[in-house]
Amino acid sequence: MAIEPTQRTTTQGSSLRSMVSLLVGNKEPPLAPQAAMGFFTDTSLCIGCKACEIACKQWNQLPASDPVWTGSSYDNTGQLSATTWRHVQFIEHIGRRDMEDNGVGGDKAGTSLAPTIYEQAHEQEYSRGDPRGRPDIPFTAPGTTLPFFNSDRWLMQSDVCKHCANAPCQEACPTGAIIRTEFDTVYVQQDICNGCGYCVVACPFGVIARDEYGDRAAHKCTLCYDRLKDGFEPACAKACPTDSIQFGEVEQLKAQARERLGILQERGVKEARLYGVDDNILEGGLNSFFLLLDEPEIYNLPQNPQRPSNNVIPASFWTIVAAAVMGLFGILFFRE
Amino acid sequence: MEETRFPQVFTNGALPAAIAEQLAAITTGYTPDPEHELQEPSYYDYPVLKAPVWRWEIIWYFFFGGLAAGCYVIASIAALFGSREDRIVARTGYYLSLLSLLPCPVLLTKDLGRPERFLHMLRIFKVKSPMSMGTWGLVSFSLFSGVTAVIQAARDGILGRWWAPRLLAALPQRLVAIPGSALGVFLGGYTGVLLTATSIPLWSRSKVLGAIFISSAVSTSSALISLVLHLTRAPVQVLHKLERLEWVALLVEMAGLFAFLRGTGRAARPLVGTAPTEHGRTFWSFVAGTGLALPWLLQTLSLLVGRSGNRRSGRGIVISLLVLMGGYFLRRTMIEAGHTSSADARTTLWNAKR
Numbered sequence: 030m031a032i033e034p035t036q037r038t039t040t041q042g043s044s045l046r047s048m049v050s051l052l053v054g055n056k057e058p059p060l061a062p063q064a065a066m067g068f069f070t071d072t073s074l075c076i077g078c079k080a081c082e083i084a085c086k087q088w089n090q091l092p093a094s095d096p097v098w099t100g101s102s103y104d105n106t107g108q109l110s111a112t113t114w115r116h117v118q119f120i121e122h123i124g125r126r127d128m129e130d131n132g133v134g135g136d137k138a139g140t141s142l143a144p145t146i147y148e149q150a151h152e153q154e155y156s157r158g159d160p161r162g163r164p165d166i167p168f169t170a171p172g173t174t175l176p177f178f179n180s181d182r183w184l185m186q187s188d189v190c191k192h193c194a195n196a197p198c199q200e201a202c203p204t205g206a207i208i209r210t211e212f213d214t215v216y217v218q219q220d221i222c223n224g225c226g227y228c229v230v231a232c233p234f235g236v237i238a239r240d241e242y243g244d245r246a247a248h249k250c251t252l253c254y255d256r257l258k259d260g261f262e263p264a265c266a267k268a269c270p271t272d273s274i275q276f277g278e279v280e281q282l283k284a285q286a287r288e289r290l291g292i293l294q295e296r297g298v299k300e301a302r303l304y305g306v307d308d309n310i311l312e313g314g315l316n317s318f319f320l321l322l323d324e325p326e327i328y329n330l331p332q333n334p335q336r337p338s339n340n341v342i343p344a345s346f347w348t349i350v351a352a353a354v355m356g357l358f359g360i361l362f363f364r365e
Numbered sequence: 366m367e368e369t370r371f372p373q374v375f376t377n378g379a380l381p382a383a384i385a386e387q388l389a390a391i392t393t394g395y396t397p398d399p400e401h402e403l404q405e406p407s408y409y410d411y412p413v414l415k416a417p418v419w420r421w422e423i424i425w426y427f428f429f430g431g432l433a434a435g436c437y438v439i440a441s442i443a444a445l446f447g448s449r450e451d452r453i454v455a456r457t458g459y460y461l462s463l464l465s466l467l468p469c470p471v472l473l474t475k476d477l478g479r480p481e482r483f484l485h486m487l488r489i490f491k492v493k494s495p496m497s498m499g500t501w502g503l504v505s506f507s508l509f510s511g512v513t514a515v516i517q518a519a520r521d522g523i524l525g526r527w528w529a530p531r532l533l534a535a536l537p538q539r540l541v542a543i544p545g546s547a548l549g550v551f552l553g554g555y556t557g558v559l560l561t562a563t564s565i566p567l568w569s570r571s572k573v574l575g576a577i578f579i580s581s582a583v584s585t586s587s588a589l590i591s592l593v594l595h596l597t598r599a600p601v602q603v604l605h606k607l608e609r610l611e612w613v614a615l616l617v618e619m620a621g622l623f624a625f626l627r628g629t630g631r632a633a634r635p636l637v638g639t640a641p642t643e644h645g646r647t648f649w650s651f652v653a654g655t656g657l658a659l660p661w662l663l664q665t666l667s668l669l670v671g672r673s674g675n676r677r678s679g680r681g682i683v684i685s686l687l688v689l690m691g692g693y694f695l696r697r698t699m700i701e702a703g704h705t706s707s708a709d710a711r712t713t714l715w716n717a718k719r
Contacts, residue, residue, distance in 0.1 A: 101409040102409065197564065202491075202494065203486055203489070203491065203499075205485075205489040205491070221482075221488070222485075223478065223479045223482035223483060223485045224479045225476075227563075229416075229417065230417045230564060230565055231562070231563055231564060232415065232564060233414070233717065236415075239478050241478075244478075244479070245478030245479055246478055246479055247478075326714045327406045327407075327408065329407060329408035329413050332718050333718065337563050338493045340561045340562045341493065341495060341561075344557065344558040344572045344575045345558050347573045347575060348557060351576035351577075351580050352553075352554060352579050355617055356442070358610060359438075359439065359446075359583075362609045362610055363446045363448075363451055364446050365606070
């Protein structure tokens with residue numbers, strides 16, 4: 030590998046370093062760090078239009094997956110995969126709840142989130158959110174009216190890579206293919222990945238996957254790294270018609286998320302909660318976080334997943350203990 | 366894993382489900398409660414995790430890697446601490462170590478999605494990633510295993526009588542064996558640590574998988590060495606030492622496995638349960654039963670009875686074969702059950718509550 034004379038002068042400091050550079054070329058200086066960028070996915074605004082899924086597929090030129098009829102909901106994507114980086118979930122709980130008759134507190138997820146003007150004016154008269162208390166809405170059997178007017182619940186969430194602050198996939202990657210970009214996002218360098226599959230089992234959210242039908246390397250959401258480089262927002266956030274997907278600086282987005290949570294809780298959506306905003310999950314929080322309308326498990330999100338790399342030390346310890354026991358006995362037996 | 370599965374007739378006939386379920390409940394301390402578990406929330410039971418991409422290549426790599434590591438360590442113990450007679454253990458062990466090592470890089474490369482990029486593994490050195498450390502460990506161990514075996518071959522006169530073998534034979538093999546053994550212990554155990562450092566509930570919940578794998582490496586290796594020594598009619602005293610080491614290794618392995626099942630609890634179901642997707646029948650029959658408990662009991666018996674001359678070949682060979690089979694099935698059921706575990710949404714979510 031030829032090295033320019035100008036480069037040679039810069040590597041003269043250490044002979045070892047210059048030898049390494051001679052073999053593999055000079056190490057590129059890291060890019061100037063920028064503000065951490067991420068997603069805030071507000072599920073209370075999601076209408077399940079799947080524009081994000083399509084925009085992602087189009088921008089990133091991902092092949093379409095054959096839609097399958099799951100039989101359980103309007104979800105025909107099923108899961109995030111190597112070629113699906115946004116996945117809209119449809120959580121349909123019909124005829125679910127009869128126990129809360131006074132309608133105060135409890136699960137308001139399926140009811141109207143924003144009180145109507147009529148409601149606001151007559152707040153004293155009605156226990157808000159319970160359709161049975163409203164004279165303008167006749168009582169109907171569960172499952173027979175639109176979700177907006179009864180207690181049946183229809184939650185939607187656009188799932189995506191969480192771009193964890195301590196990303197298990199990045200920690201596991203043995204080739205250095207998975208890196209943190211200057212935007213603090215987690216990115217798979219496609220020319221480096223050799224498809225070992227360790228990131229696939231490291232990810233506690235089931236996001237990253239190996240493309241078995243394509244190039245057999247690992248793929249996941251890039252947070253539209255190419256668009257970020259050019260100062261555009263990611264394709265899904267751009268396409269989202271309700272601003273359920275918001276893109277921006279992580280710190281600013283987190284403040285926005287907390288504010289939104291406050292508004293929702295004030296309006297009686299007590300079940301609303303944030304996921305990944307504080308630093309609990311994976312000991313550093315997520316750069317792509319969510320506002321959920323129920324417990325995380327409803328959305329298949331693990332409540333507090335362990336960080337796989339934390340297991341290395343205890344697992345190594347027990348390995349050494351076992352090896353020491355057997356080694357001592359071995360020495361004892363052969364010494365006789 | 367369909368292509369590597371046994372014909373159903375074989376696995377179904379192996380062990381009655383009721384006994385396997387009893388054993389599962391006793392060892393894991395957990396009895397399934399479907400009525401309660403079905404109430405647990407999840408997203409239509411779609412898997413939370415992605416299934417591992419590792420298949421038969423990795424199972425055989427774990428098996429051969431364990432043999433390569435264990436044979437080297439046992440050979441080194443025999444060379445460093447044994448008597449003159451024990452040199453046959455060292456010699457056999459070093460040769461077997463190199464032989465078992467040969468398929469490993471091939472299997473690992475084949476397992477990659479992009480085999481032509483296998484050298485990318487050597488781009489970085491990452492202490493946090495057991496796979497990165499494992500790659501470096503395997504590369505350095507290969508060097509030591511190769512050098513030690515070549516020295517052994519030179520000393521045994523296999524390489525002829527010209528100057529190069531004479532030079533090689535003069536190299537300090539016992540000195541090479543010390544760092545080599547440390548790397549051997551690493552190679553035998555890191556595979557378990559690697560599986561523990563994932564999000565798969567079965568592999569990661571208890572932290573003792575590395576201990577199980579290293580003890581299995583020692584037990585299968587002593588079985589392999591004694592198998593070869595039985596076939597070549599080695600002295601009884603030498604075999605006796607190996608058999609005692611094997612006995613200890615099997616005991617450690619059983620203790621480790623018990624600790625694993627206790628610590629994993631509900632998440633161990635894919636390994637010990639008897640549902641169609643679970644691997645309990647194979648596990649109880651070929652790992653815990655005929656792979657561990659039976660050879661251990663036979664070994665106890667033959668150690669207690671003492672060393673009478675005529676019984677050694679037959680029973681010794683049977684014990685060795687059983688242990689080797691158990692070691693293979695341990696790795697296979699562990700990997701296959703990991704696939705099942707990744708698909709169980711409710712247990713994954715349960716595992717993430719802490």
